[in-house]
Amino acid sequence: MTGTARFIVLEGGDGVGKTTQIALLSAWFDAIGLPHVSTREPGGTPVGEAIRELVLRRRDLDMPPESELLLILAARAAFIRDVVRPALDAGTTVLADRFSLSTLAYQGYGRGLDLDQVRSGIEISTGGLAPDLCLVLDLPASEGEQRQARDGAEPDRIELAGSGFRQAVRDGYLSLAASEPGVEVVNARGLTEDVHTRIRDRLIARFPTIFPPFG
Numbered sequence: 485m486t487g488t489a490r491f492i493v494l495e496g497g498d499g500v501g502k503t504t505q506i507a508l509l510s511a512w513f514d515a516i517g518l519p520h521v522s523t524r525e526p527g528g529t530p531v532g533e534a535i536r537e538l539v540l541r542r543r544d545l546d547m548p549p550e551s552e553l554l555l556i557l558a559a560r561a562a563f564i565r566d567v568v569r570p571a572l573d574a575g576t577t578v579l580a581d582r583f584s585l586s587t588l589a590y591q592g593y594g595r596g597l598d599l600d601q602v603r604s605g606i607e608i609s610t611g612g613l614a615p616d617l618c619l620v621l622d623l624p625a626s627e628g629e630q631r632q633a634r635d636g637a638e639p640d641r642i643e644l645a646g647s648g649f650r651q652a653v654r655d656g657y658l659s660l661a662a663s664e665p666g667v668e669v670v671n672a673r674g675l676t677e678d679v680h681t682r683i684r685d686r687l688i689a690r691f692p693t694i695f696p697p698f699g
Contacts, residue, residue: 487575488518488694491568491613492687493583496621497654498643499628500672501679505621506581508680513577516696521571524581526559529566535559540640547641549595553602556587557609564610584610585618585660585667590642593656594649614666617690619683620657621672625650 494502494509503524510522526536535555539547560583571578584606592602623631629650632639643650661667670682688695 489572489575489577490616490691491572491578493580493615493618494621495582495585495618496657496672497625497628497650499631500621500623501676502581502621504676505680505683506579509579509683518577519575520577520579521567522579523567525563525583526556529562531562532559540642543641543644549591549597553591553597553605557605560609564613568613583615588660589653589656594653616666618667619686620661620667620669622669623672625654
């Protein structure tokens with residue numbers, strides 16, 4: 485990693501507004517002249533996008549949690565090799581929609597897989613590379629579900645696990661945020677612009693030499 489390059493990840497349960505906030509951050513990065521790539525997980529590479537289609541869109545599949553985990557880790561290995569490391573080595577910031585914290589929250593807390601085993605798989609898939617900052621957009625699970633319903637979003641295979649699963653994922657995120665280094669929680673309630681301001685404030689506070697004061 486060189487110069488101002490940072491690896492920044494937005495996390496959170498479904499319906500919290502990550503995709504919208506990633507787009508707003510990308511526009512801000514462009515405005516301040518910060519070279520960056522905006523990407524997502526699973527995905528970001530041909531391998532990752534193919535796995536994303538299988539894991540999220542194939543609602544007809546009765547997939548064991550272990551298979552789900554291993555597929556996501558396989559996508560991550562390609563993501564690290566083909567997107568993250570080359571960008572950081574070139575001095576380009578990486579802005580990602582989800583990363584390893586999602587795996588711990590969804591496959592660990594949500595699916596009930598052993599957290600130590602999930603961490604071991606993450607270590608293999610990432611080669612030990614971790615984000616410089618991970619911001620968890622937090623919203624009550626029921627509100628995230630309501631947002632998606634209002635937007636007319638069709639539930640993907642993982643979202644079909646139901647309200648109890650969504651709550652377990654949220655609880656997992658909050659627990660991880662309290663114990664993992666480099667993880668902060670951002671209130672995702674309110675207007676999109678207000679949430680964006682909260683995220684900017686966190687970035688400015690964490691990286692004052694990279695991000696200008698917001699005003």
